Amino acid sequence: MLLRRLLTDVFSEFGVPTVFSTHDPLEAYNYFCSSAPDIIFCDWTPDLDGMGFVRQIRQADDTPTPYCPIVVVTANTELRHVCYARDNGMTEFLAKPISAKTIYSRLCSVIENPRAFIRVGKFFGLDRRRRQAEGYESSERRRA
Numbered sequence: 001m002l003l004r005r006l007l008t009d010v011f012s013e014f015g016v017p018t019v020f021s022t023h024d025p026l027e028a029y030n031y032f033c034s035s036a037p038d039i040i041f042c043d044w045t046p047d048l049d050g051m052g053f054v055r056q057i058r059q060a061d062d063t064p065t066p067y068c069p070i071v072v073v074t075a076n077t078e079l080r081h082v083c084y085a086r087d088n089g090m091t092e093f094l095a096k097p098i099s100a101k102t103i104y105s106r107l108c109s110v111i112e113n114p115r116a117f118i119r120v121g122k123f124f125g126l127d128r129r130r131r132q133a134e135g136y137e138s139s140e141r142r143r144a
Contacts (some may be wrong), residue, residue: 008114020035025050036068041094044076050116054072054088057070058124069092071090071091072090073096073098074096
């Protein structure tokens with residue numbers, strides 16, 4: 001509740017005209033399908049299945065746009081948690097405790113550095129490569 005309130009207040013201060021907040025992943029997904037938000041900040045806690053929500057957005061047959069940027073907000077900061085969120089399709093990771101500055105930083109990152117999506121087998125998500133390695137030319141080089 002406190003995180004949702006903080007995010008709502010910060011977005012209002014940033015001038016975001018519409019902010020939707022709920023603790024129910026099903027209600028959030030229904031809103032996502034009907035409203036096509038520009039970005040999603042998703043809380044991930046022991047009592048909130050944020051990763052199920054992220055997977056649903058990225059992989060459900062009825063998802064209107066699996067390309068929507070998703071920022072996962074969590075206190076789960078161990079490498080295995082970050083990798084799990086990444087493998088489920090998050091765009092950015094925001095560790096708690098959060099501030100208006102860190103929220104703004106993630107918003108800027110999503111807007112200024114859009115990333116390509118890939119589909120390989122059952123995986124659909126963001127290309128994990130964040131930068132081009134200069135000087136690496138080979139016939140084995142993968143392309144975005």
